[in-house]
Amino acid sequence: MAQVVGQQILRDPALFYWILFPITIVMILTGVLRHYATLLLQSAPKPLEAKAIREQKNYLHGLNLRTNANQIPLSSFTSRKNYLVQAFQSGTFLKDPDASNKPPANPMSDPNGMETMMNMMKGNMMMIVPQTVIMGWINAFFSGFVIMKLPFPLTIRFKSMLQSGVMTRDMDVRWVSSLSWYFLCLFGLRPVFTFILGNDNAADQTMAQVQQMNPQANTQQLFGPGQDPAKMYLAEAENLEVMVQHEFVLDGIVDRILARV
Amino acid sequence: MSLTNLLNRFKTVSAHPTPSESLALSQLAPSVLNLSITDTPEQWVLYESLLISTLRTGDDTSAQLILQRLADRFGNDNARIMALQGIYDECTATNQAQLDEVLKNYTEVLKDDPTNIPVAKRRITLLHHLSKKSEAISALTTLIDLNPTDAESWAQLAQYYFEISMYPQAIYCLEEVLLILPNAYNTHARLGEIHLVAAESINNSGSKEVVEKLEASLRWYLRAVELCDGYLRGYYGVKLVTGKLLDSKISTAYRTIPEEKVNKLNSVATVQLNDIVTGSEKGKKAFIGYDSAEVAAVKELLEATT
Numbered sequence: 001m002a003q004v005v006g007q008q009i010l011r012d013p014a015l016f017y018w019i020l021f022p023i024t025i026v027m028i029l030t031g032v033l034r035h036y037a038t039l040l041l042q043s044a045p046k047p048l049e050a051k052a053i054r055e056q057k058n059y060l061h062g063l064n065l066r067t068n069a070n071q072i073p074l075s076s077f078t079s080r081k082n083y084l085v086q087a088f089q090s091g092t093f094l095k096d097p098d099a100s101n102k103p104p105a106n107p108m109s110d111p112n113g114m115e116t117m118m119n120m121m122k123g124n125m126m127m128i129v130p131q132t133v134i135m136g137w138i139n140a141f142f143s144g145f146v147i148m149k150l151p152f153p154l155t156i157r158f159k160s161m162l163q164s165g166v167m168t169r170d171m172d173v174r175w176v177s178s179l180s181w182y183f184l185c186l187f188g189l190r191p192v193f194t195f196i197l198g199n200d201n202a203a204d205q206t207m208a209q210v211q212q213m214n215p216q217a218n219t220q221q222l223f224g225p226g227q228d229p230a231k232m233y234l235a236e237a238e239n240l241e242v243m244v245q246h247e248f249v250l251d252g253i254v255d256r257i258l259a260r261v
Numbered sequence: 262m263s264l265t266n267l268l269n270r271f272k273t274v275s276a277h278p279t280p281s282e283s284l285a286l287s288q289l290a291p292s293v294l295n296l297s298i299t300d301t302p303e304q305w306v307l308y309e310s311l312l313i314s315t316l317r318t319g320d321d322t323s324a325q326l327i328l329q330r331l332a333d334r335f336g337n338d339n340a341r342i343m344a345l346q347g348i349y350d351e352c353t354a355t356n357q358a359q360l361d362e363v364l365k366n367y368t369e370v371l372k373d374d375p376t377n378i379p380v381a382k383r384r385i386t387l388l389h390h391l392s393k394k395s396e397a398i399s400a401l402t403t404l405i406d407l408n409p410t411d412a413e414s415w416a417q418l419a420q421y422y423f424e425i426s427m428y429p430q431a432i433y434c435l436e437e438v439l440l441i442l443p444n445a446y447n448t449h450a451r452l453g454e455i456h457l458v459a460a461e462s463i464n465n466s467g468s469k470e471v472v473e474k475l476e477a478s479l480r481w482y483l484r485a486v487e488l489c490d491g492y493l494r495g496y497y498g499v500k501l502v503t504g505k506l507l508d509s510k511i512s513t514a515y516r517t518i519p520e521e522k523v524n525k526l527n528s529v530a531t532v533q534l535n536d537i538v539t540g541s542e543k544g545k546k547a548f549i550g551y552d553s554a555e556v557a558a559v560k561e562l563l564e565a566t567t
Contacts, residue, residue, distance in 0.1 A: 050375045054407050061409040064440045071439040250480040254522055257483050261529050 007172040009146060019178050020147045023138065027185040030130045031193050041122045046115060051095045055229055058093035062236045066243060074246050081240050088237035094230055135182065139165075142178035150174045267293055268303055271310045275552075278317075286314040290323040298330070305331065312345060316352045324349055343370060344379030351387060360391060378408070382417075389421065397421060412441040416448070419455075428459035446488035446495065453481035453498045457505075472515040478502050479518070483526070491547075493555050496533045497562065503527035504566060531566075534559050 048056075062084050069077050091097040143165050154162070154173045163171065165179035176184070267289060274282050293311050298304065308327050315324040328342075328349055335342050350363045367384035370377060381404050389397035401418045408414070419434035432455055438448045460474035482498035489495065503523050506516070513520065540548030541556050 047376060050407060053376055057408040057410050064410060068440045068443045071443045072436040076433070076436050250484055253480050253483045253487065254518055254526065257487060257529070258522060258525055260487075 007175075009149075009171075009175065011146070015145060015147050019142050019145055020181060023142070023178065023181055024185055026134060026137075027182070027189060028192060028196075030134060031189060032196060034126050034130060035193070035197050038123065038126050041126065042119060043115070055093055055095045058087075059229070059233060059236060062088060062233075062240060066236075066240055069243065070247050070249050073248055073250070077246055081243070085237045085240050088233045088240070091230060091233065094233065131186070135179075138179055138182050145178040146171070146175045147178050147181060148176045150176060264296060264299070264301075264304060264307065267296075268307050271307065271314075278314075280318075283314050283317040286311070287318040287320050287323070290315055290320060290327075294323065294326060294330075298334075300334070305334070309345065313348070316348065321353055324352075340374075340377045340379045343377065344383050347380060347383045347387075351383075360387065363387065364391065375407070378404070378411075382414075385417070394421065394425060409437070410441055412438045412445075415441070419451070423455060423458075426462065428455055428462070431455050432459075444488055446485040446492060449481050449485035449488065450492070450494045450498060453478045453485065453495075453502070456481060457498070457502060460505075469515040472506075475502055475506055476516070476518055479506065479523075479526070491533070491537065493534075493537055493551055493559065496530045496537070497555075497559055499526055500530035500534060500562060500566070503530065531563065534563055538563065 065077070065080055065084060072080075087093060146163075146166060149172075150162075152174070156173060159173050161183075162173060162180045163175065163177045164183070166175075166177040270289065271286060274286060278286065290311060293307060296304070308331055312324055312327045312331070315321070315327065328345060331345065332339075332342050337343070337346075347363060347367060350366070351360065354360045354363060364384065364387050367380055367387065370380050371384060375381075381400070385397050385400045385404065388394075388400060398418065398421050401414060401421065405411070405414050405418065415434045415437040419431045419438070422428075422431040422434060432452060435448055435452050435455065438445060439452075442448065456474050456478035460471045460478060463471050463474070465471070479499065479502040482495050482502060485495035486492055486499060503526050506518075506523050507520070507527065537548060537551060538556055538560050541551045541553075
């Protein structure tokens with residue numbers, strides 16, 4: 001397939017004002033609107049109850065002891081280790097100690113899990129509904145239009161990306177169809193939203209997708225819905241138990257200081 | 262003055278400002294309150310700091326206004342606002358009965374929501390202030406059982422234990438702080454101090470236990486100095502403890518650190534302390550920020566030992 005050098009297509013300049021411009025404006029406006037709608041719909045994260053906090057923080061306590069064990073004398077470490085291992089194994093810190101024998105609860109039935117899922121659903125709806133509507137709108141009104149020419153050349157691979165909706169094999173890749181312009185806006189408007197709404201906006205959907213990938217990252221939940229805290233505690237107890245190496249940082253401190261001067 | 266300027270102004274003052282510093286800060290109240298509210302985190306941090314300063318200097322009218330604005334923004338049932346309101350109530354209480362009333366309020370709030378950490382901490386402080394020390398300690402241990410990864414609680418508990426001379430418990434608590442913040446050199450120095458006080462509380466000076474404690478103290482101080490160059494309290498401790506170790510009353514049989522090394526450490530500390538004293542007296546750039554009272558104490562120590 002030969003590239004036609006300097007391929008010329010006569011375009012009505014009105015295409016620019018009546019398609020390129022409206023699509024861009026509409027995309028920006030929906031982004032802003034989506035941001036505020038998401039803010040409205042999002043329910044505030046429910047504060048954890050005391051027992052859940054206790055369960056999580058005591059687990060972290062074990063982690064802290066393990067990572068910074070060398071900061072404290074061996075005797076202090078051993079006594080703490082013995083205490084924590086015993087407490088972890090007997091499940092003292094568990095939210096409900098009896099649950100350890102039961103099979104892990106279905107995440108759907110966990111009210112906390114439901115909450116997160118509901119929030120995720122709301123977020124998803126905020127993405128899907130406007131996208132479907134706008135795409136339908138573009139397909140209905142502007143399908144098949146070639147609306148602009150990029151000022152730089154591109155390789156053939158970009159054809160499917162830039163000319164979706166236009167079935168012309170021989171057209172130069174630099175020509176962009178209206179549907180493709182929509183996609184470009186969808187993924188490329190992020191800096192615009194950051195400029196309008198600030199860094200932490202909900203308008204940009206790529207961000208939202210990242211958040212959906214790891215929903216636990218920025219919630220208070222340390223244990224995800226499917227995880228069994230009892231098992232994690234047992235594992236941590238084992239980790240602590242097998243820790244034999246202990247090098248107290250104060251050993252040899254005298255020589256270290258003297259060597260420094 | 263702009264928001265950033267004001268914030269920086271507050272940041273230059275230490276955590277324990279002198280009365281004149283507090284007054285200077287509190288006099289910034291009009292310029293802070295006249296700023297348009299931009300609803301940025303920085304502005305609310307500034308409001309909070311200003312609230313504390315105005316309460317310190319008795320500017321209750323400004324404090325009331327600041328608190329009102331904070332409450333308007335975050336709501337009266339916000340945990341932090343509740344604690345700030347509590348501080349305001351404590352400060353404006355004029356007699357015992359009113360303080361008891363505030364305490365009762367705290368207890369009520371905590372009954373409804375035991376996870377309200379700021380208010381729980383206020384309650385503990387107030388209990389301690391009202392000389393109900395054992396109650397304060399037990400409340401603090403409950404809080405720590407809830408969240409053992411909060412360094413502030415552990416440090417406070419160490420302080421309370423220290424005040425009632427329960428040194429092993431205080432040491433335990435500070436070790437917990439180190440597990441959370443392994444590079445907190447001030448905590449290392451504090452451990453040195455507590456070991457030193459514990460050593461001095463033993464009657465039989467020169468016994469094995471005393472030597473062990475003194476050496477432990479020395480090591481903690483050295484670690485503090487290792488983590489932070491030019492740390493006045495650390496070097497002060499090194500100088501003090503090495504001086505005690507070199508004291509003829511202490512039998513050499515129990516020592517694990519050889520005398521020559523102790524001697525060397527002593528001279529290292531002396532040199533460093535001398536540097537700090539002369540440097541801060543001349544106002545050299547590298548020695549700005551030392552507490553003048555601490556520098557005076559160093560001078561006294563140096564004069565006493567030479």
